[in-house]
Amino acid sequence: MDGKALMAARYGNALPTTGVPLTPVMELMMQHRSVRHYTEQPLPEGALETLIAAGQSGATSSNMQPISVIAVTDPDRKKRFSEAASGQSFVAEAPVILCFALDQSRPARIGADKGEDLWALPLLDNFLAGATDAAIFAQNVLLAAQSMGLGGCYIGNFRNDPEFMARELSLPSQAVVLFGMALGYEAEPQTGIRPRLPQSVVLHHEHYSTDVETTALQDYDAIFAEHEVAQGRPETTWTDRHKARYANRDYLSGRINLRAILGRMGFPLS
Ligand SMILES: Cc1cc2nc3c(=O)[nH]c(=O)nc-3n(C[C@H](O)[C@H](O)[C@H](O)COP(=O)(O)O)c2cc1C
Structure with missing residues (x-):
């Protein structure tokens, strides 16, 4: 194209x-397209390490690098991950699953070694900085993978049960998987490029404006619904999907309890 x-x-x-x-x-x-069907072909030898180098090359807040990535290829573990991620079959199918963890256990160990009280580490601000770093790292990995002809898909459903993920991966306290990423070679059926919002509602100049929002969203609803039908999915509009996403306890699974779970895992978010 x-x-x-x-x-x-x-x-x-x-x-x-x-x-x-x-x-x-x-x-x-x-x-870019999220890929949810994979062949059994593994990643080329050494690809993982190259992809991680691309990921580590992204910007990171104050160069603190509070991210750990756990690569999972074990079929039984991937099957358990698939079940934990609301039964999404591509999680078991993909040759490799990368688990992106915000890892404040490493700075905590460094602080302990140096006898320093790293009192600011548990602040919400550092959680947000780490989550931002994780996203930058991961997107560099995905783009690098796509440049090699691989496909991938993020897995937000790993937040359904972060304590299960931590047990599976032997994560210490103060480390949590924020999301996963499936990687592999794409199998049929291939998905299409998913349209995005018109720039008239996303890009603002000098000040925020909703002047054209209503008509632009109506346009996008039509574009989105047409795309969904073309992909063999039900004809829904994008704005209608907000109810399913933001007013639905079932969709959230365990994530509705995330604040308490994170507290138990060593993230008081003070
Ligand atoms: C943090 C994050 C978590 C996601 N989690 C999932 C997931 O659990 N399952 C899934 O099928 N897609 C997941 N996605 C992919 C999005 O659904 C997808 O990016 C979006 O629908 C746009 O489609 P596209 O990536 O094909 O353009 C996730 C994306 C992000 C950024």
């Missing part, structure tokens, strides 16, 4: 006016 076709796939007919042609890196980004 050329740049124009990629833009059309990403925005439907709500195309932004762009003045700069897509670079090869941007083209790769614009081709």
Whole structure:
């Protein structure tokens, strides 16, 4: 697909006016699709370490690097992970699952070694900084994997039961899996590029504005519903999906108790 076709796939007919042609890196980004069907083919030898190098190359708040990644290939463990992640079959199918952990146990050990009271470590601010770092790390990994012809999908459902994940991975206190990522070679059926919101509701100039929001969201609802039908999924609009996502206890699974769970795992979020 050329740049124009990629833009059309990403925005439907709500195309932004762009003045700069897509670079090869941007083209790769614009081709992003979450992949949920995998062949059994493992990653090439050494690929994992190269991908982690790409991940570690991202920016990290104050260079504190509070992230640990646990790579899981054991079929039985992946099956248990799939069950823990609301039964999503791709989690068991993918050759490798990366678990991205916010790891404050490492700084805590460093503090203990140096006899320092790292009193600010448990602050909510450092949790947010670590979660941001994890996302930057992971997205670099995913983009690097996609550049090698691999596909991937994030797994937020690992937050359904963070204590189960911690037991499975032998995580110490003050370490928690924020999300996972399945990686592998894509199998049929392939998913299409999922359209995103029009830039008129996302990009603001100088100040926030909702002037065009209502009409832009109506446009997006139509684009989104058409895409869903083309993918063989039910015809739903994007705005209608908000109820299922933000007003549904079942969707949340154990995540409704996350604050208490994190407290038990060594994250008081004070
Ligand atoms: C943090 C995070 C967690 C996610 N968790 C899941 C998940 O558990 N299962 C899943 O199928 N997709 C998951 N996704 C993928 C999103 O559903 C997907 O990115 C979104 O629908 C847009 O589709 P696209 O990635 O194909 O463009 C997750 C994405 C992110 C960023």
